Amino acid sequence: MPDTPHPVAAIAAADRYDFAAAEPRWQSAWEEAACFSVPDVPPAGAKKYYVLEMFPYPSGKIHMGHVRNYTLGDVVARYKRAQGHLVMHPMGWDAFGLPAENAARERGTHPATWTYANIANMRTELKRMGLSLEWAREFATCDPEYYGQQQKLFLDFLKDGLVERKESWVNWDPVDGTVLANEQVIDGRGWRSGALVEKKLLSQWFFSITKFAPDLLEALDGLDRWPERVRLMQANWIGRSEGARVRFEMAGAVDDIAEVEVFTTRPDTLFGMSFLAVAAEHPLAAAAAARDPAAAAFVAECRSQGTSEAVIEQAEKRGFDTGFRVKHPFIEGATYPVWIANFVLMEYGTGAIFGCPSGDQRDLDFARKYGLPVPPVVLPRGGDPATFAIADEAFTEDGTLFNSGFLDGLDVAEGKRTAIARIEELGRGKGVTNWRLRDWGVSRQRYWGCPIPVIHCDDCGAVPVPQGQLPVILPEDVDFSRPGNPLDHHPTWKHVNCPSCGKAARRETDTFDTFVDSSWYFARFCSPRADQPVTQAAVDAWLPVDQYIGGIEHAILHLLYSRFFTRAMHETGHVSVDEPFAGLFTQGMVQHESYKGADGRWLYPEEVEKRPDGTAIVRGGDEPVTVGRVESMSKSKRNTVDPGAIIGRYGADTARWFILSDNPPDRDMEWSESGVAGASRFIGRVWRLAQNLREAEAPDEAAGRKLLQATHRSIAAVTEALESFAFNVAVARIHELANAIGDAATAPLAARREALEALLRLASPMMPHLAEELWSTLRPGAGLVAQLPWLEADPELLKAETVTLAVQVLGKLRGTIEVAVDASDEVVFAAAEAEENVQRAIAGKPIKKRIHVKGRVVNLVV
């Protein structure tokens, strides 16, 4: 950033705030003063505060979501710094991932070239925002210095039994010969080839996150600075459920399969069984397919359904009767058909369920569709057992069991206990706790990711790469002209000798899921250049992150994986904490109106001109524009606004101010051009307030005191708003203070000056450049606002002598009265009843009850 000298006198003479000159100047000043640098290990007694925003994927340009995210974090960082904390506020890049490979295939640019060019550009853009970041800690996850340390962590996890090799299903594009991500599967077809996607079984690496399931669930209670909804979503995702595993004996073994095990949370409804259903990947389904071409066709069809749970759950529920039958564990002689069903998930429970249509909506829909019986077994309270029947809605609530043999008369909870006891007695299964959470598959068949540091040897199996050979670095000479994983068809890279026996062996060619990269970066920031993953003293001092800020879309996966990683790093001796993020704030998305031209093509906002009558036309023409709904900014709909253009035109403070002022930060916000213009006007207004500071002709002490009271009320209100992340309210309170200063033309200069200086300091976390600019002219030589302590309200000036009470009659507002703050009930009621409009409302009726809430309201009941 060029350092443009700009003498104070020149600024004062100008009639407009020159943000383009001022903003880079203050950015350099902060850098020179090293305002935002902190040591890896803070000095004894320092109050540390770690502020972190989710680091960006380097897509090429920052977008408004980034501006919002990093502005929010910056306000917190600057505010906490002013409060006397030693604040660490780093930035880095989540730099591995699919888009770089797509760019390589489409444009022939190497992923590394593309990624580092994007980072360079985005770093420049972020710097223009004036964020209080410590750039010395910057790294990208695609730096070998970072991912090499990640490989060490993986090997430690492997040694400690936190990693497993298992088989799992992937989306397979049979034409491209490529594994597809879920987002690359569109309507069951590969996005490039258009081929019907198949499921394919691959051997892959898994992190044993399920080992921590109980702790990950229980520890949510301690995360009291996390949004309740995120904790709820995580709890539901981990999904602890009590139930039973029950083995059903086959009525005639199939191959060597003599029984099928199901998991159920409703063992009490076993007498309501109608069928048994298995997943298409279940061994019984395979056995059926081997015997019956129709079964094989159905299994093949399920296999083309993709691996995404959302797709599976929304697909039409379908099944195939295998002809096999199982025996009921309780009812002598009863047998039930075994179906293959497309909604049974192999990954959950045992891959098989027993169907009780009267007590489960999905089972009921299935039974109705295929004409299976629906025996009711739970009678609603007050229901008549003789006539109760299920129509098209299953009964899932508590009731009394009936038609259920030894369970008759019990309620659901007792029924569960009794049924489990009997199952265990019969040796047909047992009560178990089941978890929805699955182990975390981290293998990806891609080039642009962290290589998994393992060598496969025919004799020794999977052998860890020895410490001395780390890091395993990605080869640079890769060929993207053919589909599939370039690492796999690289001519030499994968051919190595087994570290154990020395024979020819193969490198693992899979790379890590990019969620691995982002699961420990917050720890690496504490000592970003260390030659081990983390240094103990640094992470012990700085972790956990005190305030983490990012999008709600990461509420489950990223946050859960990071919580797992921290536990795994604790277990392997790298960190001392279990929870990575003590405080979490989830921001809403940035949205904009969308526009379409006459021919239906999407238009960018800058191509559209709004007319006074509310209609819109294409700028510089007469083509009508259809204004669409407000939705999340996306490139495909072109409803994006480039932050760079906004900052160039209005300055960083304006962009920051608007993005904070529009609405509460946890809600979606609508970017609007007029809103930005409004923010820009306010910046100009504050600047003018400072230019017009001179002694009043007839200074009025009373007006001065009033202004100071308003100032100190503002200090209290803004502080409270910032504490609770109500930045839009903080902005409103600062507006009010500006209005108060503007209205106090007769107040003595000293009072107006104190008020304005307070305004600058209260606004400085949000508009740091203007605050510095004006502070430096009002208080030359008084240092940087960025290094000043936060203001505290003077309690003496917060006191009020009187208070306005609302007077209600029968709960309806009929007037207000002004009373002393400490007025007694008698005085208050007398004043209330004397009020003219209140008298009219009472209309002479006797007052039955009088309610007085101090400082708030009086309610008279007649």
Add this chain to the structure above:
RNA sequence: GCGGGUGUGGCGGAAUUGGUCCACGCAGGAGACUCAAAAUCUCCCGGUCGCAAGACCUUGCCGGUUCGAGUCCGGCCACCCGCACCA
């Protein structure tokens, strides 16, 4: 489909957590300044009725609890986020 959330003027929203609904801003209207425009400054601005005082209605919809409900409870509707290989 399952899990989670949101809904208050023309618009974004505020509301000491059960106590004066609509602070602050945007848009709009009127005026001042100006040859004019921009910028700036002042005033008005939820709806209906009324000359006014004021009355009635109003926090997505329907019902309930309470002296009093945007806030608590029950039932719906709409939209948004996530669903394990997008990041």
